[in-house]
Amino acid sequence: GENVEQHPSTLSVQEGDSAVIKCTYSDSASNYFPWYKQELGKRPQLIIDIRSNVGEKKDQRIAVTLNKTAKHFSLHITETQPEDSAVYFCAASMAKIIFGKGTRLHILP
Amino acid sequence: DAGITQSPRHKVTETGTPVTLRCHQTENHRYMYWYRQDPGHGLRLIHYSYGVKDTDKGEVSDGYSVSRSKTEDFLLTLESATSSQTSVYFCAISEWDTKEGNIQYFGAGTRLSVL
Numbered sequence: 001g002e003n004v005e006q007h008p009s010t011l012s013v014q015e016g017d018s019a020v021i022k023c024t025y026s027d028s029a030s031n032y033f034p035w036y037k038q039e040l041g042k043r044p045q046l047i048i049d050i051r052s053n054v055g056e057k058k059d060q061r062i063a064v065t066l067n068k069t070a071k072h073f074s075l076h077i078t079e080t081q082p083e084d085s086a087v088y089f090c091a092a093s094m095a096k097i098i099f100g101k102g103t104r105l106h107i108l109p
Numbered sequence: 110d111a112g113i114t115q116s117p118r119h120k121v122t123e124t125g126t127p128v129t130l131r132c133h134q135t136e137n138h139r140y141m142y143w144y145r146q147d148p149g150h151g152l153r154l155i156h157y158s159y160g161v162k163d164t165d166k167g168e169v170s171d172g173y174s175v176s177r178s179k180t181e182d183f184l185l186t187l188e189s190a191t192s193s194q195t196s197v198y199f200c201a202i203s204e205w206d207t208k209e210g211n212i213q214y215f216g217a218g219t220r221l222s223v224l
Contacts, residue, residue, distance in 0.1 A: 006151075032210030043199065043215040044152065051210055089151055093211040096142075096167065101151035 002027040004092050006100025014108050019077045021103045023090035026071070030092035033066060033073045038087045048075070080107050112136050115200050115216040123224055128187040130219050132200030140203045141183040142213065143175060145196040152199065158183055190223040
C-alpha cells in the first residue's frame with residue numbers, strides 16, 4: 001500500500017546550525033507534499049508545502065526540495081532557533097494524505 | 110485556526126462501551142478526516158469523507174465507523190472500545206483540488222483513554 005518513510009526519527013542540532021529531514025514516498029500518483037510542525041500538546045500545523053510540478057520552494061528559513069523521479073523530498077531549516085524544537089511530519093497526498101512517522105527536532109543551546 | 114471543533118476534548122471509558130467523537134466545521138470544506146496519533150506511529154488515517162454520506166477507509170479503519178449526514182459534522186464511532194484504541198484523535202478538514210493540493214487544517218484533538 002501507500003507508504004511514506006521519514007528519517008531521522010530524532011534529530012539534535014546546535015542553535016544556529018541547519019537541520020535536514022528526509023522523506024520518501026511510494027505512490028507515484030502523489031502530487032502534493034506538505035510539511036507539518038507539531039509542538040507539544042498542540043495540533044499539527046502546516047509550515048510549507050510543495051506541488052509535484054515544482055522542484056524547490058523557500059519561505060524564509062525553511063525550504064523544501066522534491067525529486068519526483070527518486071520519490072524523495074526534504075525539509076531544510078537554516079539558522080535554527082529554540083522555537084524550532086517540535087515534531088515535524090512529512091506527507092504525500094492525493095485526496096487522502098499519508099503521513100510519515102515524524103521527526104523530533106531538538107535545538108541545543 | 111480554521112473553524113474546527115472536536116468534542117469531547119477528553120474522554121475516559123471502559124472496554125466494551127461504545128464511544129462517539131464529533132468533529133464540527135464552520136468552513137464548508139468538502140473533505141473531512143479522522144486520524145489517530147500514537148507514539149512512534151505518527152498520524153494514521155482512520156476514515157475520511159469526500160461529501161455528505163460519502164466516506165472511505167484509511168489505513169487503520171478496523172474497529173471504527175464514521176458517518177457524515179451534514180457537511181459540517183463528521184462522527185467517529187468506536188462500536189466496542191478496546192484498550193488498543195487509547196489514543197489522541199485528530200479531525201482535519203480540507204478543500205482538496207488538483208491545482209492547490211490538499212491543505213489540511215486540524216482540530217485540537219480528543220484524548221481518549223480506554224480502561
